[in-house]
Amino acid sequence: MRPKVIVNCAMSADGKIASRLRKQVRISDEADMARVHKLRNECDAVLVGVGTVIADDPSLLVKKTYVDEVRQPMRVVLDSKCRIPQDSKVLDGKSPTLIFVGEGNVTPVNGAEVIACGVGQIDLESMMLILEKRGVRSLLVEGGGKTIWSFVKAGLVDEFKVFIGSKIIGGDVAPTPVDGEGFAQEDEFIQLKLVKTRLSESGALLEFEVE
């Protein structure tokens, strides 16, 4: 069975996940950070696109301050041209990292295993088979917008969790949770079922399942 895919992101009240400079901004509050780290701890792997690695340099690790028994997930990066900076935190060796690159672009990267998967952009269906064979049952997709769009378009999303923070960021080029080309026709839209909401001191968490 393919890994269950959970998308998690944080957006401003006006629906942006970063500023127009595409730099990380703090949107989640402390309670939401704790939830995200617990969610990472429960998942077998955490995935981002190389755009997020370059913009934010996340470690994708679970912080001990939020979780009692830490079980670091595998880290996965979509990077067709293998342009990940060698000093990226996901290459720190603190948990295994897989970098999926396009055919013909396999280059050794210290601190990660590099796997060819697809021509041009990463073929997500094939990647899921590889992850499944490596024992990944649950995959947390943390962004950014282009990556989440690819998963949505491929029909691979099972759960969609979004924290809405109390900020307005603005800007018509600021990234949103699901960017890319987007759907044009109403019958293409992905239907969600709202299964949980939680208000915290500075925002709201909405948890959806894909119908």
Ligand SMILES: NC(=O)c1ccc[n+]([C@@H]2O[C@H](COP(=O)([O-])OP(=O)(O)OC[C@H]3O[C@@H](n4cnc5c(N)ncnc54)[C@H](OP(=O)(O)O)[C@@H]3O)[C@@H](O)[C@H]2O)c1
């Ligand atoms: N608030 C939040 O929750 C949150 C979380 C994460 C990120 N962010 C923000 O999101 C922004 C980055 O998002 P982004 O959309 O620019 O980049 P991204 O989704 O992180 O990475 C996209 C890149 O991944 C590579 N890629 C390879 N295969 C792909 C595939 N099948 N589908 C999609 N991408 C694939 C492509 O680069 P190549 O062609 O070079 O391979 C593509 O340009 C940053 O501003 C960051 O701060 C916010």
